[in-house]
Amino acid sequence: MLTLSQTLLAFGLLGPVWTARSRSSESHDDHFDLLIFAQNWPTTNCIEWKERDKQNTCTIPQGIWTVHGIWPTKNKTIGPNFCDRSKRFDPTRLAPILDDLEAHWTNVHANTGEYSFWKHEWEKHGTCAMELGPLDTEFKYFKQGITWNEQYPLSKFLNDAGIVPGQKYTFKEIFDAVQNRLGGHRPAVQCQYDDEHDVKTLAQINICFEKSLQLTDCDPIKGGVNLFCPRFAREIFYPESTRFNSAPLFPYASIIQVFVVGIIISRF
Secondary structure (H helix, E strand, C coil): CCCHHHHHHHHCCCCCCCHHHHHHHCCCCCCCCCEEEEEECHHHHHHHHHHHHHCCCCCCCCCCCCEEEEEEEEECCCCCCCCCCCCCCHHHHHHCCCCCCCCHHCCCCCCCCCCCCHHHHHHHHHHHHHHCCHHHHHHHHHHHHHHHHHHCCCCHHHCCCCCCEEEEEEEHHHHHHHHHHHHHCCCEEEEECCCCCCEEEEEEEEEEEECCCEECCCCCCCCCCECHHHHHHCCCEEEHHHHHHHHCCHHHEEEEEEEEHHHHHHHC
16 A cells, blocks of 8 residues: 555645656657646645654644645646756845745755755746746735635635635535635545544645636636545544644544543543
8 A cells, every 4th residue: 555655645635745767757848738726724734744754843834735836747747857056046136025925835854954845946937937928937926825715715615615724525525615715616625544543534625717917717727626625525624723722633632632631530
């Protein structure tokens, strides 16, 4: 059975920790059909990061979905990637938007290099997006991510549909809540498995754009609109950010604690 990391690698969905082997095996065909705007739920991102190594630490903005990246993508496949290795990441170009980047395009993996996440996203994906005028510089690429994160606030979209952290939902409930705010365009919803608690968690939602930066459906992307989520039962858990502030991850955890305490007290 494939591990979570192996499964995510197979679909090109693993976070910004990559090996030299994965880079060397990528295609250099720079053609692409659409853009994926990927937004992470930071708590789920942190859960997966800590499962890799218990010593890992996280930065989790409260109540906001953050940018994972803007990914030029071929229909039904992955990439292109690393289109122009001469366009090295230069953090000085992002100085005017640094505060907004930290708020919207947050490096959840706190114990990695200060600019490692943005460097990875620019050199792997941004150098391919450069063929489009609105994304043809490092500054424009990251500014567009901030703009879209403000324009498509997933926390509000979900909350307005009654979907809030700390509860379980169906794929359709989550999918419909976002699709309804995109004028009928179909997003892609990604889940991942939380080994510790044996549950599928809501991890990422992708919104897709044509090269004109107009909304389009995500159906053509690899994996389609459902990425590792259960389709029918109410089995997708939307974890609370407070998990990493000593609060229980699951709402029934406190109920179990009260039940156990009640049993102990009844014996005295």
